[in-house]
Amino acid sequence: MAYLPVALKVEEIRQDSPNLKTYVFKRNLRAKPGQFVMVWVPGVDEVPMSIGWQDEEEVHIGIADAGDCTHLLHEKIKVGDKLGIRGPYGSVFNLPEGAKKIVVIGGGYGTPPMLSLAQDATAKGIEVIAIIGARSKDYIIYEDWFKKLGCEVKLSTDDGSAGHKGYSTEVLEKVLEEEKIDGIYTCGPELMMVNVAKQGVAKDIYTEVSLERYMKCGFGACGQCCMDNTGIRICKEGPVLEAKYALEHPEFGKYTRGPEGIIEEM
């Protein structure tokens, strides 16, 4: 279903990394892990953002300074200001029946939905290993939040300033060698997700990825966010896709379309 934006007051802003701020709103959106909202900055733009931490009273949205709108948002929006929130939209993460232990792998601003999933999984008594990847120590987000939930946290940085030096997918390889894992979930740079998807499929472990495509309506009408060759909509059938299915799409890890619909190689 579709909704109009609701103007919500920003209650708190946390600078969680040099380029990511978390905006806290007092509202229970009743979103499921993996879903997203459209965040409207009047006079500027409206952009899709994943739901991060949520509880009865609050919802947290982690926003990276990634371009025109998000940069302005970081600069101009203060505590007490309002943002328009439209949603939640999209598909959700699924935990396999009887799962005992899962891995979540978040890269950069892909980490917020992993935190939301970790909340859900731990509440169901499922053990969670959280692999958080970033370029360096300062860019790691939500480590304490995952720990608070009782997750086993493994860090990975490009420069080795925290945890494993190299790719978070290498940390995953090691985990999969050592432990029995019932589900793998990832959100982050698409090439990382392709790697994770392939590992999961190769090991026959249930795996889901969360994709990003350019969005306009957010509720499945405009066709801006469709994937080749199935034609599915990332705002409706996605953003969460089963890895095996995602890998059937020739554009996964290869290309995406911009606001005009023009193909842009990754």
Added chain:
Amino acid sequence: MNVSVDFCGLKFPNPTVVASGYLGVTGASLARCVEHGSGGVTSKTLFLEPRKGHPNPTVLTFQGGVINAVGLSGEGVKNAKHEFEVYADRCPDNPMIASIGGATIEELIECAEIMNEYPIDMLELNFSCPNVHDEMGRPFACDPQMTADATAAIRKVTKKPISVKLSPNVANIGVIAKQAEANGADALTVVNTMGPGMLIDIDMRRPILSNKVGGVSGHALKPIALRCVYECYQNVKIPIIATGGIIQAKDAIEMLMAGGSLLGIGSALIYYDMAAFDKITDGIRDFMKKEGINDIEELVGMAHGDMIDHSKLDQNPD
């Protein structure tokens, strides 16, 4: 019972056609609509060159329907061949109506000429988008002479069937329809969005659409679209793609009775998603069965006339 439609020499397995601008950015997306029951499709309006469109918010729903100011974004006719090829390859039995637009007649001509080389079945001339007024001035379809000139110019450069898409925002849609017919249109698409309209967020104290105003469609448009189809049917002989607020089978049947031969399906997708096509086609079939109607063509224009022949109503009541 027949629900297939012969339209300008093209065969549509059922009367539903995806309306331009809905799920029409990629060929794969339109092919998926066919896989879910649409009889044919209309691609999103393309101009010659790529267009970014307006910033978000661009598409919103409200109690009475849908409002949009996408701003005619698209990759441009020049660059879109691959999307039409993908579609034609996957859906050879479901006609592709390619929608083109242009700020000038010259641009439209160039679009039509390029489209001659693409695997498409019909051209739809979008003379009627209300969302790019600042940029392009009054749409062609708001003026009988401009409609006539633009239609005639494109008629000269293409052999493909042409449907002219009309605007409801006129006092004389019948006159405009006649101009399109007289200048070579093979069909009409009736109608585009109405307005423009506006939504304001009272907490933000601002219009919600970034473009401030946008075309209104869905429920709110239905009675107006219905009247437009009825009026065009009275004024022309060429067939009509009835579009605007067709959400349930009942709306679709009303549109057929008003004079539509094909049905543009848009906002129904927001309420019923991909099930919309089958729901509408099945509902039409159920009605035909109940009323003892064997061919959908009998429904077209049925609402025109004076006294009713009561002996023909409700032949197979359930």
